[in-house]
Amino acid sequence: MRSILCLPDLTAEQQEAVRSAAPGLSIQFGNALTSFEDRDYREAEIIFGWDAKVNTEALQEGTKLRWVQSWSSGIDSLPLALLEDRNVLLTDASGVHARSVSETAVAMMLGLARGIASAVRNQQMGLWESPSTLAEMNGGTVAIVGAGEIGREVARIARAFDMRVLAVRRSGGAMPEADVVYDTTRLDDALREADYVVNILPLTNETEHVFGAERFAVMKRSAYFINVGRGATVRTEDLIEALNKGKIAGAGLDVFEQEPLPSDHPLWSMPNVIITPHNAGGMTVRNTERLVKLFADNIKIYLSGETGSLRNLVDYSKKY
Secondary structure: OOEEEEEEEOOHHHHHHHHHHOOOOEEEEEOOOOOOOHHHHHHOOEEEOOOHHHHHHHOOOOOOOOEEEOOOOOOOOOOHHHHHHOOOEEEOOOOOOHHHHHHHHHHHHHHHHOOHHHHHHHHHHOOOOOOOOOOOOOOOEEEEEOOOHHHHHHHHHHHHOOOEEEEEEOOOOOOOOOOEEEEHHHHHHHHHHOOEEEEOOOOOOOOOOOEOHHHHHHOOOOOEEEEOOOHHHEOHHHHHHHHHOOOOOEEEEOOOOOOOOOOOOHHHHOOOEEEOOOOOOOOOHHHHHHHHHHHHHHHHHHHHOOHHHOOOEOOOOOOO
């Protein structure tokens, strides 16, 4: 019998949404008390989510796996070559986390511009101390690098601050929320203009360490760098140098080349840095609702046989 393995812990209502989308299929739902058997992975045609056994069991030769719906937007940590070799369709969660990630990005922008980051540190020490000058987001320019669904949401919020929005996209294609759209060959042009740079790039061969010393040197000394994309798109030692030497004003970082960030890492103690533990895209209640809806909609498309129309279908050649 065709079967679906749902690894995340879903509410009864969410489970019913999946059942309604897949009549006649056998569906197993995970929770904190459930441990699936190895054979469950090998028999599953569809898997929602990811864990180590998807790799060790479901992707072995002769298994029934045909489609994985990822729980996350970033899929660079998955064995993409093996998935492609096994002819397994992969769909990611692009767009699901747009609201939560964009809120983190803008919170970091505000926290740095208005001195909240340093104020919180001073609060712990009982220091009444204020920077000589503070920045404002209003009227500033934000460059959104990797302007997909999350970038569009950042742009929408930035508009509320009367900001000028520059979008950097691989295609250079139109984006209604932006004032100007550059393709990636003009990244430096966008960086030169920006008061805030929001990096939302996926990790690919082309984007690894795209933000290094040369890029930070192009930015304004008063500019803030926000990374809510992928840690390895930034050369960490170059970012630290840029911060130490005042080549940029500060940074808000949710992702890192090494995670968890070691407790003795210099970024922790920098007064012009805000750090969050890779939770910008964490599963809020609304994120989970959106992801279950995406999965249920995709089940209907998959069962219709129109697999090429699956939402967020990953192109293995592009790695996103």
